[in-house]
Amino acid sequence: MGDTTEITCSCGQTCLEVQGKPIASVECCCSSCREAGKRMQQLESAPPVLTDYDATPFVMYRKDRVAFLTGKDRLKSFRLTPDSSSERVIATCCNTPIYLDFKHGHWFSLYGTLWPEGALPPAEMRTMASDLPIGASLPDDIPNAKKQSLGFFAKLFGAWVAMGFRTPKTPETGEINV
Numbered sequence: 001m002g003d004t005t006e007i008t009c010s011c012g013q014t015c016l017e018v019q020g021k022p023i024a025s026v027e028c029c030c031s032s033c034r035e036a037g038k039r040m041q042q043l044e045s046a047p048p049v050l051t052d053y054d055a056t057p058f059v060m061y062r063k064d065r066v067a068f069l070t071g072k073d074r075l076k077s078f079r080l081t082p083d084s085s086s087e088r089v090i091a092t093c094c095n096t097p098i099y100l101d102f103k104h105g106h107w108f109s110l111y112g113t114l115w116p117e118g119a120l121p122p123a124e125m126r127t128m129a130s131d132l133p134i135g136a137s138l139p140d141d142i143p144n145a146k147k148q149s150l151g152f153f154a155k156l157f158g159a160w161v162a163m164g165f166r167t168p169k170t171p172e173t174g175e176i177n178v
Contacts (some may be wrong), residue, residue, distance in 0.1 A: 003019075003020070004017050004018065004019050005017070005018050005119075006069070007110070007114035007115055007116075008114065009071065009091035009093060009094050009096035009098065009114070010045070010047050010094040010096045010113070011093050011094035011096075013070065013071045013074065013091070013093040013094070014068075014070060014071025014072075014074055014075070014091035014093060014096070014098065015068075015069040015070045015071060016066055016067065016068055016069060016098070016110070016114070017066070017067045017069055018059075018061050018065060018066055018067075018110070019065040019066075019067075020065055022059045022060055022061050022121055023060040023061060023062060023107055023155050023156060023159045024059075024060045024124055024125070024152065024155050024156075025057075025058070025059045025060070025120075025121040025122060025123050025124050026057075026058055026060065026123055026124060026125055026126065026127055026152070027051065027055035027056065027057050027058070027123045027125075027126040027127070027142075028055060028056045028058060028109075028126070028127050028128055029054065029055045029056075029126055029127065029128045029129045029131055029132050029138070029144075030127070030128035030131045031131045032080055032084075032086070033055075033056040033100075033128075034050065034054050034056070034131075035080060036049075036056075036080060036088050036100075036178075037049040037050040037054075037056050037097075038050070039178045040088070040090065040095070040097050040178055043090070043095035043178065044095060045094050045095055046094075046095035046096065046097075047094075047096055047097075047113045048113070049097055049111060049113060053136065053137065053138055053139070054132070054136070055126055055138070056111070056112075057111070057112030057113075057120065057123060058100065058109040058110060058111065058112060059109075059110045059112060059115070059120070059121055060107050060108070060109050060110070060155075060156075061107060061108055061110060062106060062107055062159050062162070062163055063105075063106055063107060063108055063167070063168040063170070064163055064166070064168050066108050066110070068171055071091055071093065072171050074091050074092045074093045075089050075090070075091060075092075075098060075171055075173040075174075076089070076090055076092050076173055076174050076175060076176035077089045077090070077101075077173045077174075077175055077176065078090070078175060078176050078177065078178045085102060085103040086100060086101065086102050086103070087100075087101050088100050088101075088178075089101065089171075089173055090176055090178070092176065096111075096113060096114070097111040097113065098110070098111060098114065099111065101170050104167055105167065106156075106159065106160045106163055106166065106167045106168070107156065107159060108170075123142055124142060124143075125142055125143045125144075125145055125149070125151075125152065126138060126142060126143065126144045126145060127145050127147070127148050127149070127152060128145070128146075128147060128148070129144045129145060129146050130146040130147060
């Protein structure tokens with residue numbers, strides 16, 4: 001399965017361990033991630049979530065390859081709307097975004113801010129570039145997909161197959177108003 005890597009919130013009280021290689025390392029440009037990023041960055045002591053061009057860096061890992069070592073009791077979630085199928089989870093000790101989780105998803109989209117400087121796996125692609133405002137400009141260093149590509153979904157499906165089509169439970173969290 002490969003090496004393990006420890007990643008933490010900004011203050012170090014919430015610690016996770018990820019095993020092996022990620023499913024993918026991406027930057028999401030969707031309007032929901034941009035809105036959530038702007039709201040989370042406004043929390044006291046929160047680290048920056050968005051890049052200079054308003055993308056959200058994520059490293060996607062199978063849920064069965066993520067272990068919460070410390071700080072699980074500090075995790076709080078929020079949804080952009082009450083009926084949203086995704087929730088974002090924050091470590092309230094320092095308001096660091098930890099992960100994005102999709103209802104019935106088999107992976108965590110871990111926020112790039114969890115990796116120490118220089119250790120974040122390089123982004124392979126950007127997704128949802130069509131959601132950016134007219135006139136927005138993205139670097140051309142990696143593919144800038146207008147939506148999620150077939151290759152993106154193939155990676156997610158391949159990970160689910162490797163997991164035996166299981167969807168592990170996520171940690172129980174309280175809620176936070178962001």
